[in-house]
Amino acid sequence: MLELALKGSKKYWGLLIVLAGIAGVAFLTWLYQLQFGLGITGLSRDVSWGFYIAQFTFLVGVAAGGVMVVLPYYLHDYKAFGRITILGEFLAVAALVMCLLFITVDLGQPMRMLNVLFYPTPNSMLFYDMIVLNGYLFLNIVVGWNVLEAERNGTHYQPWLKPLIYLSIPWAISIHTVTAYLYCGLPGRGFWLTAILAPRFLASAFAAGPALLILLCLIVRHFTRFDPGREQIQALAKIVTYALIANIFFFLCEVFVAGYSQIPEHTDHLKYLFFGLHGHGVLVPWMWTSMALMVAAIILLIVPAARRHEGVLAVSCAMLFIGAWIDKGLGLISAGFVPNPLHEVNEYMPTTPEVMITLGVWAAGFIVLTILYKMATSVKEESAGVLRTRVVES
Amino acid sequence: MKPSRRDFLKIAGASAAVGLGAVPVMEALAASGGHGTSPKAQVEKWPEGLTATHWAMVVDVRKIESAEQIEAMVEACHTVHNVPLLNEKRHEIKWIWGTHYHNAFPSQPHEHISEHLHHILFPVMCNHCQNPPCVRACPTKATFQRESDGLVLMDFHRCIGCRFCMAACPYGSRSFNFRDPRPFIAETNKKFPTRMKGVVEKCNFCAERLAVGQLPACVEASDGILTFGDLGDPDSEVSQLLKENYSLRRKPNLGTGPSVYYIV
Numbered sequence: 014m015l016e017l018a019l020k021g022s023k024k025y026w027g028l029l030i031v032l033a034g035i036a037g038v039a040f041l042t043w044l045y046q047l048q049f050g051l052g053i054t055g056l057s058r059d060v061s062w063g064f065y066i067a068q069f070t071f072l073v074g075v076a077a078g079g080v081m082v083v084l085p086y087y088l089h090d091y092k093a094f095g096r097i098t099i100l101g102e103f104l105a106v107a108a109l110v111m112c113l114l115f116i117t118v119d120l121g122q123p124m125r126m127l128n129v130l131f132y133p134t135p136n137s138m139l140f141y142d143m144i145v146l147n148g149y150l151f152l153n154i155v156v157g158w159n160v161l162e163a164e165r166n167g168t169h170y171q172p173w174l175k176p177l178i179y180l181s182i183p184w185a186i187s188i189h190t191v192t193a194y195l196y197c198g199l200p201g202r203g204f205w206l207t208a209i210l211a212p213r214f215l216a217s218a219f220a221a222g223p224a225l226l227i228l229l230c231l232i233v234r235h236f237t238r239f240d241p242g243r244e245q246i247q248a249l250a251k252i253v254t255y256a257l258i259a260n261i262f263f264f265l266c267e268v269f270v271a272g273y274s275q276i277p278e279h280t281d282h283l284k285y286l287f288f289g290l291h292g293h294g295v296l297v298p299w300m301w302t303s304m305a306l307m308v309a310a311i312i313l314l315i316v317p318a319a320r321r322h323e324g325v326l327a328v329s330c331a332m333l334f335i336g337a338w339i340d341k342g343l344g345l346i347s348a349g350f351v352p353n354p355l356h357e358v359n360e361y362m363p364t365t366p367e368v369m370i371t372l373g374v375w376a377a378g379f380i381v382l383t384i385l386y387k388m389a390t391s392v393k394e395e396s397a398g399v400l401r402t403r404v405v406e407s
Numbered sequence: 408m409k410p411s412r413r414d415f416l417k418i419a420g421a422s423a424a425v426g427l428g429a430v431p432v433m434e435a436l437a438a439s440g441g442h443g444t445s446p447k448a449q450v451e452k453w454p455e456g457l458t459a460t461h462w463a464m465v466v467d468v469r470k471i472e473s474a475e476q477i478e479a480m481v482e483a484c485h486t487v488h489n490v491p492l493l494n495e496k497r498h499e500i501k502w503i504w505g506t507h508y509h510n511a512f513p514s515q516p517h518e519h520i521s522e523h524l525h526h527i528l529f530p531v532m533c534n535h536c537q538n539p540p541c542v543r544a545c546p547t548k549a550t551f552q553r554e555s556d557g558l559v560l561m562d563f564h565r566c567i568g569c570r571f572c573m574a575a576c577p578y579g580s581r582s583f584n585f586r587d588p589r590p591f592i593a594e595t596n597k598k599f600p601t602r603m604k605g606v607v608e609k610c611n612f613c614a615e616r617l618a619v620g621q622l623p624a625c626v627e628a629s630d631g632i633l634t635f636g637d638l639g640d641p642d643s644e645v646s647q648l649l650k651e652n653y654s655l656r657r658k659p660n661l662g663t664g665p666s667v668y669y670i671v
Contacts, residue, residue: 050604051568052585057497061573061583121568121583121605128547128567139546139571200540200661201577278514354579355506355531356513359496 014162017391018384024236028383032376039373042366043118051121053366059353060361062119064371067346069115071221071338072108072378073192074214076149078222079105080185081252087178093248096393097230097241099164102157103385104226105185109150111378118370138195145188152181157385165392189214196349203278204349207270213263214341219256221337223249224330231327233386239393243323250326254314257333261307285358286348293358296348299339306336455620459556460639462535462612463666464623465648470632471527477505480530483628484610489601491591500582502610503532503625511657511669524671530625530633533580533610534657535559537664544575550607557666558612568605577661581609638666 046053056063082101086094117123134140156178163170193211196202227249230241271279284290286300310333319325347361363371452458471477484490484503493499505528509516539559542552549565550572552558573581587604595601599615602608612635613623626633636645645668648654654668 050584050586052495052498052604054585055497056583056585058499058501058573058582059579061570116569119569121570121607122566122603125547125565125567128549128565132547132565134546134548136543137546137571138544139569143546195571196574199544199575199577200663201658202574350574354513354577355510357510 014158014165014388014392017388021387025383025387029380032380032383035376036373036380039370039376042369042373046118046366046370047123051119053364055362055364055367057359057361059357059359060347060350062346062350063361064342064363064367065115065119067342068371068374069112069119070192070214070346071342072111072115073146073189074218074337074341075222075225076105076108076112077185077189077215077218078220078226079108079153080182081219081223081256082226082249083178083185084182085248088182091248093242093244097226097245099157099161099389100229100233100241100386101226102153102160103389104222104229104382105153106150106157106385107378107382108222109146109153110381111374112146113150114374114377115371118374138191138198141191142195145184145191149181149184149188152177152184156181161389161392164396167396186215189218201354202349203276204282206279207267209263209266213260213267216256216260216263217337217341220253220260221334221341223253223256224333224337227253227330228327228334229386231323233390237390237394239390239397246323246326247321250314250320250330253330253333254311254320257307257311257314260337261311281352281356282348285351286344290352291358293351293360295360295362296344300344303336303339303344306332307340310336453619457617457620457622459637461537461557461637461666462617463636463638463645463668464532464535464612464626465634465636465645465654466530466667466669467632467634467648468524468527468529468669468671470630471529474505474528476630476632477528477530479628479630480625480633481505483624484532486594487596487613487616487624488599488611489588489592489596490608491588492593493586493588493591498585500584500588500608502582502608503530505529506531512655514658514660515655529669530629531578531580531657532625532667533559533612534578534663534665534667535610535612537666538662540575540577540661540663541572541581544571546571553614558614560611560614561608563600563602563606563608566606568607570607572607577658577663578665581607583607 054063054065079101082094082098085091086098117126120126129140129143156174159174160170190211193214196205197207197210199205227246230246230249234240268283271283281290285294286296288294289297310329313319313325313329313332319329351360352358481501481503485492485501488502490500490502508520508524508527508529511529511531535558537557539550539552541550542559545551546569547565547567549562549567551560551562553560568583570583573583584602584604584606589595589601589603592601613621613625616623621627623633623635626635634644634648636643638646638649640646648670649668652670654670656665656668659665
């Protein structure tokens with residue numbers, strides 16, 4: 014099937030070249046980071062995880078969000094999603110590639126990465142994160158590839174795939190649960206020390222992942238002869254709406270517990286995010302923007318007329334995606350470190366090289382996504398073409 | 408000439424044969440090397456080495472009068488351990504430092520704290536917790552708790568620089584080498600390793616000094632403010648001090664079991 018990715022329009026190649034250019038510049042920047050050390054980032058002794066790990070966390074959510082098309086199709090036999098499961102699975106693959114790249118660029122000694130395998134440590138959550146992320150990547154590649162190939166050959170996919178498909182559903186939940194456990198099990202970090210962190214991660218994942226998928230469906234429809242389908246997009250929109258409301262609800266639960274109990278270890282981080290602490294508040298405008306975007310998206314998604322209008326739906330999905338990205342990709346990680354365990358406020362903002370490397374990883378992920386989607390849509394176009402000729406012949 | 412597929416297979420086959428052939432050699436080397444039959448490396452104990460079942464530090468805060476006293480401890484520690492002096496605050500590395508009461512004990516302070524506590528600096532360092540969250544978090548066992556005496560130690564060569572331990576430590580006791588530290592070490596102590604960029608480090612209660620019968624460097628430089636000893640021994644000085652005085656530990660509610668005590 015790879016050959017399908019090798020013949021494409023000028024636009025296809027143009028997109029790949031632009032993405033490769035960004036990834037290339039980022040790769041050079043990463044070489045500089047390897048040479049100098051992580052000192053080229055805005056990270057510090059106090060805020061020891063930043064942009065890279067936040068992107069990783071957000072993208073684990075996007076990967077897990079793919080299950081929102083797989084689950085209704087395979088467990089509830091919701092036939093309409095059969096058309097787009099492959100798009101969900103391939104989005105998960107691209108997101109996971111980005112996750113693994115973000116972990117790699119975040120390591121101080123990436124060449125020692127295999128130590129995690131050589132000295133397996135089951136008491137570390139990172140050990141499990143390694144297993145679930147690689148496992149989910151493997152499942153999605155195997156399932157996505159084989160189901161697509163079967164579709165191309167006009168046959169039913171191999172029976173041995175079925176258990177893997179079923180396995181991939183709880184596995185999707187596991188990747189974001191374990192990722193939340195990286196944070197919520199740490200004794201001294203009041204902001205993350207909450208049992209609702211994993212559910213909240215999942216809710217934001219099931220909002221942001223399918224929202225991106227809706228946008229991708231619209232793009233695919235615009236640029237290829239394959240139409241993911243109006244019903245499919247509308248069904249996804251409802252999933253996004255519920256998940257986004259759950260996400261905001263969980264967040265408000267968080268705000269209530271911190272605000273009403275008034276325990277400083279819990280309130281300080283929220284204060285820092287939304288009002289600033291001891292005169293420091295670089296994230297304040299970002300966080301309010303994020304909240305405004307998500308609330309506006311909820312309103313637009315709840316109103317049926319607005320949701321059914323695909324143009325408006327696209328705007329709400331974009332707003333939601335950006336809102337969730339700010340919340341998770343910018344606020345959640347660095348606010349856990351501010352104030353620090355000694356109650357000092359040392360802020361964090363990513364530096365230019367750090368942003369450059371981040372953009373490059375996103376570009377690399379989108380190269381993978383573009384190639385995989387090219388293959389998927391070509392197969393879909395082919396099979397639609399076969400049908401069309403058959404209709405003409407008869 | 409471009410190597411053909413056939414050439415490649417020949418080379419690959421030859422390399423595999425060499426690889427297989429090397430196995431018995433390695434086994435022979437493994438059998439002859441090392442001490443005795445045990446596959447584990449044996450380290451002989453220095454006869455004068457200090458041992459304990461639970462090393463602990465007692466800080467007598469009543470004896471602290473000036474910031475210079477804390478500075479002397481920091482200086483002693485950072486010199487023996489090749490801790491670099493970095494100008495950029497973000498890149499800072501510290502094993503022991505002085506901080507205010509409300510920073511060392513963030514949930515304790517109130518407006519009517521005694522003048523003395525309000526003004527002095529408290530020495531803070533790794534607490535060598537009995538139940539260390541950093542050891543739990545480390546994915547490679549680069550940070551580990553030594554069974555014999557409870558010290559929380561690090562293998563700088565195994566650390567992958569993921570910084571999970573820094574997020575896990577509730578005391579902010581860990582530092583990361585954001586750049587090559589070597590150019591920033593005024594005078595290198597050859598008896599202790601320097602670190603490379605990309606790894607985490609922290610106070611080790613001077614495990615390398617204890618092994619040769621010396622007390623931790625900060626204790627020696629502390630003017631009697633710091634007392635170091637075995638809490639497993641009821642007659643040790645630290646046990647006696649804690650028995651006779653009221654003492655605090657940092658964030659005891661987290662269940663980490665710090666081994667650094669403060670007599671206020």
